[in-house]
Amino acid sequence: MLKSLRKYGFIYSLFIKNSLMSQMEYRVNFLMGLLVETSYLFAKFLYVIIVYEAGLTLDGVPIDAILLFIGTYTLMTGIYWGLFAINFVQIPEHVRTGSLDILLTKPISLQFMMTLRNVDFGLAIPNVLGGVTMVVVGWRRLGLPADAASIGGFIFFLVLGLFVTYTLFLIPQLLSFWFIQIAAVNDISNGLFELNNMPMMIYSKWIQRIGIFIIPVLLITNFSPLFVLDRLHPGLFLWVILSPILLLGITRWIWSKAIRNYNSSGG
Amino acid sequence: MNNKFAVSFSLGIQNSMEYRFNFFMGFASLFFPIFIQLFLWKAVYSHASNMNLYGYTYQQMIVYTIVAALISRLVATGLEYDINHDIKSGGLNKYLVRPIGYFPYKICVYLGGKVLSFAITLILLLGVVLFMVYYFKAPISVSRILVFGVVLMLAVVLNFMISFSVSAIAFWLTDVSYFFHVTALLIQIFSGGIFPLDIFGATWLAVFDYLPFKYTIYMPVNVINGKLTLLQALHVIELQLLWIGLLLLLTRYIWTVAIKKYIAVGG
Numbered sequence: 001m002l003k004s005l006r007k008y009g010f011i012y013s014l015f016i017k018n019s020l021m022s023q024m025e026y027r028v029n030f031l032m033g034l035l036v037e038t039s040y041l042f043a044k045f046l047y048v049i050i051v052y053e054a055g056l057t058l059d060g061v062p063i064d065a066i067l068l069f070i071g072t073y074t075l076m077t078g079i080y081w082g083l084f085a086i087n088f089v090q091i092p093e094h095v096r097t098g099s100l101d102i103l104l105t106k107p108i109s110l111q112f113m114m115t116l117r118n119v120d121f122g123l124a125i126p127n128v129l130g131g132v133t134m135v136v137v138g139w140r141r142l143g144l145p146a147d148a149a150s151i152g153g154f155i156f157f158l159v160l161g162l163f164v165t166y167t168l169f170l171i172p173q174l175l176s177f178w179f180i181q182i183a184a185v186n187d188i189s190n191g192l193f194e195l196n197n198m199p200m201m202i203y204s205k206w207i208q209r210i211g212i213f214i215i216p217v218l219l220i221t222n223f224s225p226l227f228v229l230d231r232l233h234p235g236l237f238l239w240v241i242l243s244p245i246l247l248l249g250i251t252r253w254i255w256s257k258a259i260r261n262y263n264s265s266g267g
Numbered sequence: 268m269n270n271k272f273a274v275s276f277s278l279g280i281q282n283s284m285e286y287r288f289n290f291f292m293g294f295a296s297l298f299f300p301i302f303i304q305l306f307l308w309k310a311v312y313s314h315a316s317n318m319n320l321y322g323y324t325y326q327q328m329i330v331y332t333i334v335a336a337l338i339s340r341l342v343a344t345g346l347e348y349d350i351n352h353d354i355k356s357g358g359l360n361k362y363l364v365r366p367i368g369y370f371p372y373k374i375c376v377y378l379g380g381k382v383l384s385f386a387i388t389l390i391l392l393l394g395v396v397l398f399m400v401y402y403f404k405a406p407i408s409v410s411r412i413l414v415f416g417v418v419l420m421l422a423v424v425l426n427f428m429i430s431f432s433v434s435a436i437a438f439w440l441t442d443v444s445y446f447f448h449v450t451a452l453l454i455q456i457f458s459g460g461i462f463p464l465d466i467f468g469a470t471w472l473a474v475f476d477y478l479p480f481k482y483t484i485y486m487p488v489n490v491i492n493g494k495l496t497l498l499q500a501l502h503v504i505e506l507q508l509l510w511i512g513l514l515l516l517l518t519r520y521i522w523t524v525a526i527k528k529y530i531a532v533g534g
Contacts, residue, residue: 032446035449036445036449039449040452042456043452043461046462047307055315184295187295188295191298194300195302195303198306198307202307
């Protein structure tokens with residue numbers, strides 16, 4: 001197990017290195033990618049401006065907490081697009097063109113290869129920097145303790161959110177093994193991710209319940225800020241920890257069904 | 268001979284009918300941004316002591332959110348990518364032998380492609396208007412609806428002119444797809460497609476007066492939600508015509524200069 005983990009860790013470091021080398025080869029594209037994401041960052045920041053100008057507080061949470069929520073969402077957007085989505089969007093193409101065949105012959109996990117092969121630094125950097133800056137500014141303005149327990153807890157829920165993101169947004173792409181055109185599904189799943197653009201408290205109770213328990217998209221970025229703000233309901237702790245494991249199991253099950261359904265159409 | 272324009276126009280209609288599913292899904296993708304903003308404004312207005320934020324009542328802001336999203340969908344061109352492709356692949360060559368110029372051909376195909384979109388948007392907007400009249404008891408006269416129809420049509424043409432001007436940059440830059448992402452997003456923000464321009468404050472509003480963007484989304488929405496008087500709405504039409512004229516001159520100039528750089532790749 002440990003040997004296997006080390007092997008995959010090493011392979012992933014090679015993936016990162018290769019991605020960085022190929023992006024440095026096309027530096028202008030890389031810089032333009034940074035520019036695109038910076039302009040999206042500007043669009044996200046408009047929400048912060050509105051909340052501050054309106055003096056909006058939700059459920060008694062101080063106004064500066066909005067920086068924690070939108071900052072965590074921005075940070076997660078960078079990680080999601082930089083590490084995962086850039087690979088996920090290529091899955092339908094691999095299935096449709098039959099280029100999956102060659103990947104099937106590789107002596108490592110196909111899911112690992114297909115879902116983590118590329119890392120896009122241009123998409124990740126502005127969002128990660130912008131997100132971390134917002135979180136740090138929000139943290140300081142709120143006077144939250146910068147101790148190991150708070151920071152560790154924040155990162156712990158962020159990692160759990162990362163697992164939820166990986167599993168929840170991989171599932172729609174796997175539909176491409178059964179259907180040719182899944183652009184509509186992509187639109188909807190991107191829209192679902194965007195629900196985290198605002199703290200979940202702005203939504204009605206029913207939407208919050210659906211977003212936590214049925215399609216747990218609200219678990220992705222809300223729980224890190226809620227934890228440090230001491231607003232996380234103890235009853236939800238177990239669910240937040242269990243749901244990524246449950247989703248991972250579901251994704252693995254769908255993945256194996258999908259691969260069995262693959263018939264190498266373009267091969 | 269006007270027949271060539273009619274043929275180009277009908278080509279645009281055929282194109283839009285061919286990708287009906289994508290077209291309808293395009294409208295479905297509006298759902299999440301509208302959904303998030305409706306909850307945001309609900310929270311902001313229920314919290315605010317002043318029921319008039321940025322000069323909008325709650326009803327006006329709700330109408331702004333829905334109508335701005337619909338109009339941004341209606342006026343979106345995606346033209347930059349087509350023109351870039353024509354320039355880079357040598358596709359412009361064929362217009363040298365066609366009995367119709369590139370600009371008239373593109374605008375006819377574009378307007379033809381907007382027929383279905385225009386009809387659907389009008390139906391949806393009619394729904395919004397009926398909602399305003401019956402639910403918000405908003406007094407909307409027939410003359411206002413007629414003026415709005417004219418403003419909307421001119422907004423479609425004006426945005427075409429903006430896109431056509433921006434797309435000429437493809438003559439100078441090698442890879443422009445990223446650049447067009449940035450311009451599309453910034454133009455949408457500065458047109459008031461995400462939030463009313465009033466959130467930027469008086470100084471920026473004064474700057475936007477000297478730019479054409481606000482006449483594509485911000486002004487049309489304010490015509491229908493009653494923020495502008497009928498006289499002001501008529502003034503909007505004058506300014507739209509003025510901008511269309513100015514951009515027509517500008518595009519003529521830019522394209523005359525740019526076409527000299529064109530090297531007809533692809534033979």
